[in-house]
Amino acid sequence: MKEFWDSALLEPLATVGTRIVQFLPNLLAAFVILAVGWPLAWALGRGVERGLRMLGVDHLADRIGLNAVLTRGGLKPDPCHFIGRTLYWGLLVLTIIASLGALDVTPINQFAASLLSYIPHLITAGMILIAGLFLSNFVARATLITAVNANFRPATTAAGLAKWGVLLVALAMALEQLGIARNIVVVGFGIVFGGVVLALALAFGLGATNLAKEFLERQFGKSGARAKDDLTHL
Amino acid sequence: MEQDAASVILQERTAAQVREIAQADILVGIPSFNNAATIGHVVKAVIAGLAKYFPDQRAILVNSDGGSTDGTTEAVASASVDLGPMLITDRQSLLHRIITPYPGIPGKGSAFRTVFEVARRLNVKACAVVDADVRSITPEWIELLLQPVLNEGFDYVAPYYLRHKYDGTITNSIVYPLTRALYGVQIRQPIGGDFGFSGKLVGHYVDKHVWESDVARFGIDIWMTTEAVALGARVCQSFLGAKIHDPKDPAADLSAMLTQVMGAVFALMEEHHRVWPFIQGSNPVPLFGFQYEVGVEPVNVNVDRMIASFRQGLADLRPIWEVMLAPETLQALAATEGTPAHGFHISDELWAKTVFDCAAAFHRRVLNREHLIKAMTALYLGRTASFVVETQGLTTREAEDCIERLGTVFERLKPYLLDRWGAAEEASP
Numbered sequence: 001m002k003e004f005w006d007s008a009l010l011e012p013l014a015t016v017g018t019r020i021v022q023f024l025p026n027l028l029a030a031f032v033i034l035a036v037g038w039p040l041a042w043a044l045g046r047g048v049e050r051g052l053r054m055l056g057v058d059h060l061a062d063r064i065g066l067n068a069v070l071t072r073g074g075l076k077p078d079p080c081h082f083i084g085r086t087l088y089w090g091l092l093v094l095t096i097i098a099s100l101g102a103l104d105v106t107p108i109n110q111f112a113a114s115l116l117s118y119i120p121h122l123i124t125a126g127m128i129l130i131a132g133l134f135l136s137n138f139v140a141r142a143t144l145i146t147a148v149n150a151n152f153r154p155a156t157t158a159a160g161l162a163k164w165g166v167l168l169v170a171l172a173m174a175l176e177q178l179g180i181a182r183n184i185v186v187v188g189f190g191i192v193f194g195g196v197v198l199a200l201a202l203a204f205g206l207g208a209t210n211l212a213k214e215f216l217e218r219q220f221g222k223s224g225a226r227a228k229d230d231l232t233h234l
Numbered sequence: 235m236e237q238d239a240a241s242v243i244l245q246e247r248t249a250a251q252v253r254e255i256a257q258a259d260i261l262v263g264i265p266s267f268n269n270a271a272t273i274g275h276v277v278k279a280v281i282a283g284l285a286k287y288f289p290d291q292r293a294i295l296v297n298s299d300g301g302s303t304d305g306t307t308e309a310v311a312s313a314s315v316d317l318g319p320m321l322i323t324d325r326q327s328l329l330h331r332i333i334t335p336y337p338g339i340p341g342k343g344s345a346f347r348t349v350f351e352v353a354r355r356l357n358v359k360a361c362a363v364v365d366a367d368v369r370s371i372t373p374e375w376i377e378l379l380l381q382p383v384l385n386e387g388f389d390y391v392a393p394y395y396l397r398h399k400y401d402g403t404i405t406n407s408i409v410y411p412l413t414r415a416l417y418g419v420q421i422r423q424p425i426g427g428d429f430g431f432s433g434k435l436v437g438h439y440v441d442k443h444v445w446e447s448d449v450a451r452f453g454i455d456i457w458m459t460t461e462a463v464a465l466g467a468r469v470c471q472s473f474l475g476a477k478i479h480d481p482k483d484p485a486a487d488l489s490a491m492l493t494q495v496m497g498a499v500f501a502l503m504e505e506h507h508r509v510w511p512f513i514q515g516s517n518p519v520p521l522f523g524f525q526y527e528v529g530v531e532p533v534n535v536n537v538d539r540m541i542a543s544f545r546q547g548l549a550d551l552r553p554i555w556e557v558m559l560a561p562e563t564l565q566a567l568a569a570t571e572g573t574p575a576h577g578f579h580i581s582d583e584l585w586a587k588t589v590f591d592c593a594a595a596f597h598r599r600v601l602n603r604e605h606l607i608k609a610m611t612a613l614y615l616g617r618t619a620s621f622v623v624e625t626q627g628l629t630t631r632e633a634e635d636c637i638e639r640l641g642t643v644f645e646r647l648k649p650y651l652l653d654r655w656g657a658a659e660e661a662s663p
Binding site (some may be wrong): 142149154 | 554605
């Protein structure tokens with residue numbers, strides 16, 4: 001009976017106990033990494049932010065037009081804060097991964113490794129989205145100004161479509177980079193983009209015949225209205 | 235080093251021609267690109283002008299061509315004048331003609347660079363440039379553009395044309411008053427296109443490193459004028475009568491035109507920011523030539539279309555204008571909303587502040603610069619419509635008084651520009 005208790009209950013308990021004791025240093029290491037890494041990430045983020053502010057990067061960004069670009073990109077015009085926060089989050093993610101790695105548990109190690117290998121994709125996708133955001137604003141503004149200068153009435157609609165077109169492309173590229181439902185993204189984008197183009201063509205062809213006629217006549221100098229305006233600007 | 239630079243600016247054949255000629259007193263340059271229909275007349279006027287007024291001077295005619303395919307260069311080579319009927323009997327010096335393609339970026343600026351380089355190598359005393367599409371040029375233009383340099387010691391001769399009150403509205407509403415307020419000289423046609431200048435100024439132009447920039451493409455006219463006044467060169471004007479040139483599509487991409495001119499004007503403001511802030515008021519510039527009245531062709535203007543463009547800008551471009559303009563300026567512009575066409579009015583003060591706001595915004599790079607200037611198109615059309623409404627019943631002379639008044643308003647409000655510009659400077663470390 002005693003043998004039974006020893007083999008059936010105490011031995012597994014002893015094994016578990018040994019494993020727990022063996023695991024404790026790893027847990028402690030993970031905790032220490034997290035406990036040191038998190039405040040360090042926060043301090044570094046803050047320090048870099050303050051250092052950049054002291055170096056006058058805010059003024060420089062204002063001078064070279066970066067703040068204006070950030071504002072138009074829908075972001076807070078504070079590049080020092082942006083850089084500081086990006087650094088903080090980057091370091092925090094690395095700390096968490098290092099902390100998980102210190103646990104030395106196979107499934108968690110695999111998860112940490114896959115998370116680590118996923119980071120470049122995340123960064124690339126983020127950069128694609130930010131670039132897409134800026135590009136979409138630039139394209140939208142260029143479209144708006146050109147359309148207004150051409151007396152194209154639905155100028156804001158055209159600018160909005162241009163903006164969302166670029167954003168859609170950027171979003172599709174970012175999702176493709178992240179490997180999320182790759183085929184669905186490509187097909188979905190194709191359907192949406194094709195649909196938008198078809199809708200535009202139909203709307204312009206059916207609903208704006210006169211507008212198109214007027215526009216083309218103006219381009220090729222056959223408009224009667226244009227002939228009445230002899231103003232020379234230079 | 236000079237040899238290297240020269241081999242880039244001039245083709246070997248042209249350089250050899252210049253070496254053979256060795257020296258000249260005066261040079262007339264004609265930039266061209268597909269101007270076969272008009273350039274023959276221009277060359278004839280130049281030949282007659284040189285024969286009549288400068289018979290004893292060693293003269294060169296340079297046609298700097300941008301690769302015409304319509305026989306422009308052939309027209310230049312074959313143009314000749316029978317001087318007898320023109321009562322020109324003086325013994326003539328040989329007139330050399332140099333017909334050369336220009337290298338570099340396509341544009342009037344690159345064409346001028348070649349002309350300047352030839353002028354410098356020939357060590358000319360005076361130089362003139364005339365457009366290849368001018369139909370109203372006469373031999374007297376050559377005298378009026380060169381004589382002030384040769385006999386009166388001026389360095390730069392700007393043209394003074396008689397134009398319809400609605401001809402040259404960018405010049406009238408922006409370039410003239412702004413140049414006058416900035417640099418203190420009342421040059422009425424700063425971007426006229428036909429100029430005279432001294433050999434000394436030619437050297438200055440060639441030495442400037444602007445030939446890879448936008449100046450090489452466009453904006454050469456305002457660049458030449460501004461450089462001359464900023465340099466403190468002696469400047470005068472010559473009365474050339476009416477300017478009639480090949481008709482251009484009046485609304486042929488107005489915003490591109492504005493981009494060219496205003497981009498150059500604003501960029502030059504930045505380049506000469508140590509000169510213009512200290513100039514107050516303005517001085518008249520000597521005007522040579524016999525002034526007379528000429529009938530100018532009537533100009534049809536579609537005011538409603540211009541007002542509609544301005545109002546569409548007010549509705550659609552407001553977020554962009556908010557970035558470019560001071561809040562009070564935008565508010566005042568927005569107050570024109572709902573005004574009937576016959577009462578549509580943008581005052582001189584408001585217009586001057588609008589232009590100054592745009593200049594400061596350009597300087598501060600609050601927007602992509604091309605977008606900023608293109609977004610000025612609707613503003614400019616609004617002001618032009620206002621000017622047309624205001625001057626509808628006036629003669630060209632009376633309308634000219636309105637333009638002069640606008641010039642004084644720009645001068646009076648210059649402290650506003652300095653404030654806006656200075657605020658921008660303070661904002662940068």
